[in-house]
Amino acid sequence: MVVELKDGVYWVGCVDWNIKHFHGHELSTHRGTTYNAYLIIDEKIALVDTVWGPFSHKLIENIEEIIDIRKIDYVIANHGETDHSGGLPELMKLIPDATVVVSERGKESIFKHYHSNWDFKVVNTGDAISLGENKLVFVKAQMLHWPDSMFTYLTGKNILLSNDAFGQHYASSGRFNDEVDDTEVYQEAIKYYANILTPFSDLVIKKIDELKSLNLPVDIIAPSHGIIWRKDPMQIVEKYYEWASGKNDDSVVIIYDTMWNGTEEMALAIAKGIEKEGLRFKMFHMGVCDRNDVITEVLRARGILIGSPTMNNGLLPSIKPILEDLKGLKFKNKSGAAFGSYGWSGENVKLIEENLGKARIKVLQEGIKFKWQPTKEELEKCVEFGRNFAKGLMSG
Numbered sequence: 001m002v003v004e005l006k007d008g009v010y011w012v013g014c015v016d017w018n019i020k021h022f023h024g025h026e027l028s029t030h031r032g033t034t035y036n037a038y039l040i041i042d043e044k045i046a047l048v049d050t051v052w053g054p055f056s057h058k059l060i061e062n063i064e065e066i067i068d069i070r071k072i073d074y075v076i077a078n079h080g081e082t083d084h085s086g087g088l089p090e091l092m093k094l095i096p097d098a099t100v101v102v103s104e105r106g107k108e109s110i111f112k113h114y115h116s117n118w119d120f121k122v123v124n125t126g127d128a129i130s131l132g133e134n135k136l137v138f139v140k141a142q143m144l145h146w147p148d149s150m151f152t153y154l155t156g157k158n159i160l161l162s163n164d165a166f167g168q169h170y171a172s173s174g175r176f177n178d179e180v181d182d183t184e185v186y187q188e189a190i191k192y193y194a195n196i197l198t199p200f201s202d203l204v205i206k207k208i209d210e211l212k213s214l215n216l217p218v219d220i221i222a223p224s225h226g227i228i229w230r231k232d233p234m235q236i237v238e239k240y241y242e243w244a245s246g247k248n249d250d251s252v253v254i255i256y257d258t259m260w261n262g263t264e265e266m267a268l269a270i271a272k273g274i275e276k277e278g279l280r281f282k283m284f285h286m287g288v289c290d291r292n293d294v295i296t297e298v299l300r301a302r303g304i305l306i307g308s309p310t311m312n313n314g315l316l317p318s319i320k321p322i323l324e325d326l327k328g329l330k331f332k333n334k335s336g337a338a339f340g341s342y343g344w345s346g347e348n349v350k351l352i353e354e355n356l357g358k359a360r361i362k363v364l365q366e367g368i369k370f371k372w373q374p375t376k377e378e379l380e381k382c383v384e385f386g387r388n389f390a391k392g393l394m395s396g
């Protein structure tokens, strides 16, 4: 169902209740998602972003509920990733003369996705297109989260169309933040930030500062996924600032896998030590946990403990993807340590510490490892290990 944001501005996107994995199978989306596209009716008519390709027909249907689709003058493609540009091929068959407005890098990425010579118009920060009464003003937003990303601001209506930034993978019946459960929305917003935007945190801060310095009135922030921020829209901007700054809640996450419970026994004993020092912790067995949910917890935590047995001179395979994530996501202000049981060669702790280094996570103390099943005395040493880690974390 199309929804009016403000007089003459409509959400014409689609809700995808069924998608449980995004980016192929890389990102879990337990609550589905939406592909938000916005139709702006003025003397000229503009569509801002499209939808993922399989939903093209729905986008077209939605637009035609409001206008004759052939009246569209401009299609703004804020970002080339196919969940937003995928509707272009079907749409452009109907409106081949419409101008496709893109950033310089957007022209490159969209052309290389669809190999179509549409009438591209390249815009830069500060460029504007008059629609009649109101204008579209463009702000480049490189690496939030692709080099091609940009924001579009609609004057007069004071709407910031921010594409992926400030979005969430969240399917809902309500389109606005005042129509849905806040807790659910924030869980999905922080998951989105942690898994997608963390490496670009310094740019997030710069971009927010730049936006604030423009002093644009913002009544609505309309991202390309999830709900539209209508009630107190700047709340999500402030949250982004907080997440980007590397602020944490002093908690610890213990990420591990285990074969015959030796490493798990160590994890539990370390947790006991952390608890004794008054810190909160969460435990994640990577054999059964969702990687993207764990990454969300990493964003909030201060301490990152990683445990694995040694297998084939290496680590358990289930631990490796999250180590790769930690390296790529470049979290700020984290400290960590390694632990695990082993049988023969015992490379586990050394390998984990190397990986913490690659992820720029400070190794707070030397790792701990024991052969086969840890004894009672060895588990006591794990408790001490946890206590020392907690103390080091709080004094660091």
Ligand code: FEO
Binding pocket: 079, 081, 082, 083, 084, 145, 146, 164, 224, 225
């Ligand atoms: Fe939602 Fe970067 O695409």
